[in-house]
Amino acid sequence: MTRKQRRLTLIGVAGCILAIALGLVLYAMNDTIVFFNSPADVQAKNVQPGTRFRLGGLVKEGSVQRGDNQQVAFEIMDGQGSIRVNYTGMLPDLFREGQGVIAEGALEHSGVFRADSVLAKHDENYMPREVADTLRRQGLWQGDSKASQQTQ
Structure with missing residues (x-):
């Protein structure tokens, strides 16, 4: 050779x-x-406490509760289920009820999601494609045609 x-x-x-x-x-x-899991995915996969992942969906109307020292509790829903989220820190300016959000953290033994960071949509026309597709499949979000084109 x-x-x-x-x-x-x-x-x-x-x-x-x-x-x-x-x-x-x-x-x-x-x-x-996976970019995120919806509450229905988390329940279907039977995610074990302590597992880190991203949870995405819509902030449930009337679920935001603000506490002391920047503590916030809210629910993320996807139409088939919802998960309670506890977060300590500054929320994005665009965070509000009924809007798309992705929280990163871990599930606790009580079934509450402890978030380390929370991401909100960045303008009035954008929603992450994965969140929009999941919500469209469940019939919860239609979006306007301009926003639909931007997510694809």
Whole structure:
């Protein structure tokens, strides 16, 4: 075998090893490569307490309760279910009832979601595609045609 053939063989074997490693990593992360889970998804998957994930949906009307020291409790709903969320910190300026939101954190043993961060839609025409698609499938959100075009 010449030097060139050995080098090409070595590069080919290294490429195969990297491809296998990448495949194994993606397979291991299969359930965690999700932008968010809706409350119905969380209940259907029977998510264990302590598991970190993103929870997305609409802020339920009349559910926002503000406490001391920037503590806020509210519910995120998707039409088939809702989950209580506790958050301590500054909420985005655009956070309000009836609007799309994604909270990142962990589920507690009591079934309450403890959020580390809360993301709200950034203007009056935008909703994350995953949230909009989930709400459209459930018949809760129609959106206007301009907003629908922007999410796609």
